Amino acid sequence: MNQEERSERSRAQILEAALKLFSHRGYGATSVSDIAEDAGLSKGNVYHHFTDKETIFRELLDQYFRAMSNPEFPFNRALAEGRFPENLEELGRAARETVKDYRAYVALIYVDVVEFDGTHIRKFYSDMALRFEVFMKKHGMEEELAGRLQDGLSPISAVMLATRIFYNYFSIEIIFGVKDHFGKNTDEVVGEISRILRNGMLKNGQPQTK
Numbered sequence: 001m002n003q004e005e006r007s008e009r010s011r012a013q014i015l016e017a018a019l020k021l022f023s024h025r026g027y028g029a030t031s032v033s034d035i036a037e038d039a040g041l042s043k044g045n046v047y048h049h050f051t052d053k054e055t056i057f058r059e060l061l062d063q064y065f066r067a068m069s070n071p072e073f074p075f076n077r078a079l080a081e082g083r084f085p086e087n088l089e090e091l092g093r094a095a096r097e098t099v100k101d102y103r104a105y106v107a108l109i110y111v112d113v114v115e116f117d118g119t120h121i122r123k124f125y126s127d128m129a130l131r132f133e134v135f136m137k138k139h140g141m142e143e144e145l146a147g148r149l150q151d152g153l154s155p156i157s158a159v160m161l162a163t164r165i166f167y168n169y170f171s172i173e174i175i176f177g178v179k180d181h182f183g184k185n186t187d188e189v190v191g192e193i194s195r196i197l198r199n200g201m202l203k204n205g206q207p208q209t210k
Helices: 002-024 032-040 043-049 053-068 074-081 086-102 103-116 122-126 128-138 142-146 154-174 186-199
Strands: none
Touching: 002 032, 002 043, 002 053, 002 086, 002 103, 032 043, 053 122, 074 086, 074 128, 086 103, 086 154, 103 154, 122 128, 128 142, 128 154, 142 154, 142 186, 154 186
């Protein structure tokens, strides 16, 4: 192993240790010394790779955000390969897979909200609509979906709403450990949420207010 490979390995060890500690203890309760000890490295080695603890925290969030932009990200793959909103059930299962696989990273979002008032994640979420617009245009979804939605409904808003509902549901289940908090199992909940999103809550013919 050459010097560059050793350096990359050390950096990866630092990030892995920090992810585990930040996601379980929080940011304030984790020190650089804690990260170094868990990574099996010296404190000086940590500072060689990262200026300070907050730089490590930002890099971990950036890792997650980069992953979310990858076409092979479970939710992106499900959205691109199906026909929205007919594939809502598949999107729900993909959201669960995503939160499960990236559990520690998702936990960092809550850490940022509690300890930093959302400072590091604010821009990512403020740009979310634009990213969905680019994604949907790339896959030819926006125009096709606009022709099938109710008049005046935004395709981007429709996809974002479904995304947020599924991610929030599974964050409570997986991050907070509250299983079946709708009083039903996962498949039943995904099916019911999908049905509501696709068809609304009222029976056909019931009066609706705007």
